[in-house]
Amino acid sequence: MSDIITMVAPVNIAVIKYWGKRNEELILPLNDSVSATLDTNVMCAKTSVCVSPNFLEDEIWLNGVKESFSNERMQNCLREIKVRATVEKSVDDVFLSWKIHVCSENNFPTAAGLASSAAGYACLVSALAKVYKIKSDVSSIARLGSGSACRSVYGGFVRWHSGVKIDGSDSIAVQIADKSHWPEMHALILVVGDTKKKISSTKGMRISTKTSDLFQYRIQNCVPKRTEDICEAILAKDFVKFGEITMKDSNQFHAICLDSYPPITYMNDISNKIIELIHKYNNFHGEIKVAYTFDAGPNACLYLLQNEVPKILPLIQHIFPSSNPDTFVTGLPTHCEMINTNLLELFAQSNQKDLVKYVIHTKVGDGPAEVTDGSHLLDESGWPINPIIT
């Protein structure tokens, strides 16, 4: 039996959105996308993997529940890892023939537009790469699990190049800058709903690609320039430019969803209230201090510099009162400053509690990392330590 390898991998939240595939099977995107990788100390997937001649079949447990390993995307990742191991001659054939056990957990709600599959596949593929001793870039393998997972293979700010090759070999993630480049970049995730989304990204992209009349124009004429501009903004640590592009691209992605037929709506009234709040807040300050972005769900991700966190958090708490104010903000420690009264006057408090359920305070962080404290999810024989018996 191999050593048990346990890795954590981060969530990433795109600022230039990936929406639309040029190849569904290989998960090749129609446009480049850009994201920030978020601190694994706050949100992460954690995956333990081992192989053993004693295992009768490949098995996987997700959040304690045994799932099928026959899932095509999982199969593709494992197959590609083994192909890579064969090419790199990193392990011997006997080792390659052993069956695998995978046990994985997320410490945040799954499939609510919180990029859980990105962290999950980045973690799986990173752990497999470790077990099979692969040295080369595995972002293109993570991509086979979930497109945006390739961006979670690196820390800091990451660009996923769509690539042009038919086999997808150039559709890989590349780090723009690591987390130390702009350590002041923080994020607040406002969890509005944690139920599963109505239309999966895969299905949504397919509908948009086929039916939105505006879609091709976005891909060809809007995204390329925005991608270059936001990479420049990141390298120059120009928050105003970064924020404006981030907000515009989020809005355009949702506009494309609405232009699809039938239309797709991921944001709701609370999301729109958050958008209004941020624009009012920025207007009050005369420049962009906070930028929102929304993935395929109603939750907001706010990007902002560290010194802005104690200023806007109390405002969020005021506008969206919570039944559990003590546990409303999770993640990185923070404090709250007094709200400027002139600012406060611009906003009405919601008369309904818990419209925003909680806030996750995090920051830009590193890519996948091995867990060395021995806190594996598989026991010494390679079986889950805490399985849920169903």
Added chain:
Amino acid sequence: MSDIITMVAPVNIAVIKYWGKRNEELILPLNDSVSATLDTNVMCAKTSVCVSPNFLEDEIWLNGVKESFSNERMQNCLREIKVRATVEKSVDDVFLSWKIHVCSENNFPTAAGLASSAAGYACLVSALAKVYKIKSDVSSIARLGSGSACRSVYGGFVRWHSGVKIDGSDSIAVQIADKSHWPEMHALILVVGDTKKKISSTKGMRISTKTSDLFQYRIQNCVPKRTEDICEAILAKDFVKFGEITMKDSNQFHAICLDSYPPITYMNDISNKIIELIHKYNNFHGEIKVAYTFDAGPNACLYLLQNEVPKILPLIQHIFPSSNPDTFVTGLPTHCEMINTNLLELFAQSNQKDLVKYVIHTKVGDGPAEVTDGSHLLDESGWPINPIIT
């Protein structure tokens, strides 16, 4: 003193949306738009006008309240009417020098995305045209009051040609077909909110024109073909084609609003619930039976053929329960059929009452008409009969 002229004029609801001006002063649009004119027996503006040597100044009362006649748009309409009267030599110079009294009412909520200004200006201009005995097309004068008002100058189905001339003289409304062409075309207006909209159409258009990256593509590449196609669909009485284009163009208009910066959101969660309902309903029937369209507000206008009304109304009443079911549906008389139980199972009843406040049942109707029953809004001396004293 002149005779008191009283006219009613209709609301129109666009199926190809007008959004964006090529000239703000002359209210010249960037694209053609298409609408159906709705029955004045259900919804209308009513306006009484007279001129007299006894009046000291031009005065106007809107919904009982005295308003300023110095409003630039009102001034433009009156001035153009007088220019036209001069050119046509329809009245003498003394008559032209007399001051005017105008009293106008809407029988539906104003400025909630229910096209109140369109009906209002169409009515004002039609009444003025009658007083000043103008024979030529006045749609271009109504346009100076409110762009879409030009479409309310005709009944049935109407196309507003954007025109190309700098002076706007070719930016006029033309009837595609009168109401007798497709008398089965009915409409249900689902009133979701009757508060004034947050961002006026004028301001919203300006933001979209300046900031939406997708806007020009819509104008140049999407709207022209849609306009031709929906005119064909109307002439061929092809409801499926009419409905599909109507829904797509509504969605695209709101997509452009969302792509604007800052983004503009007119629809809300209830609007989106209605959209979902209509797509599910059409899917169940395997073809488009009902089409939604949304103007600059959360209210839905559903276009459908007459025989569909008793089928979908009970479903709407089921999904959006009302505290006042007896007065929930206003306008044209209707009955309800039993809901197909297989259809009913697809929908959850909202647990909150009055999300849809009421429904206006109407149909395609005629253009402005003179009121001949003597029910003027001005008394014999030309003063409002029911002014609100503030």
